[in-house]
Amino acid sequence: MSRRQEIADAAIELLAAEGMRGLTHRAVDRVADLPEGSTSYYFRTRQALLQATVERLADHTAADLAALQERAESSPTGLMIGQDGLVEAVAWLLGEWLTTSRDRQLARYELSLEATRRPELREALLAGAARVRALITGLLAGSGVPDADLWARDLIAYGDGLLLDHLLSDPAELPDLRPKIRALLATVGEG
16 A cells, blocks of 8 residues: 555544544644655645545445446346345445445545535535446446446445435444335336
């Protein structure tokens, strides 16, 4: 892992713990256990640090999506909508995002709100969202779903709603997400 990635990961951790107000170059140095001034050396401005953090989140998400695709494709039932393969894969991903990657999701929401006031962050977040949508669209299209892009948008919006709802809940109480995902996927193609 490069020093830039290490700093961006520390910024993600800090955003999750303290929000935007707690994100300073000095605080990132402290969380990353780096000498004071290290973050400023690599990212001179707050904007540069935020941009690097958004890009690092996109890298993590891309890796998560690659794992999702592998899980869905290796399912014994295949990628048929309404079948367990896709349901299991999506439930697994959301479960990961609510547990082991919880900090990343909290940081993503923090940065999403900040992006409403910073167009350059908005562009980076939208680029990452486009990658997510393209992969989900591909999974749905590969299953024969007509209008896969529209359904991908719905599935992503639904997943975001589930994430936010459960991020606001007790982290120890993670319900089985499969019935909810299965119910949504069952409506695909009905409309």
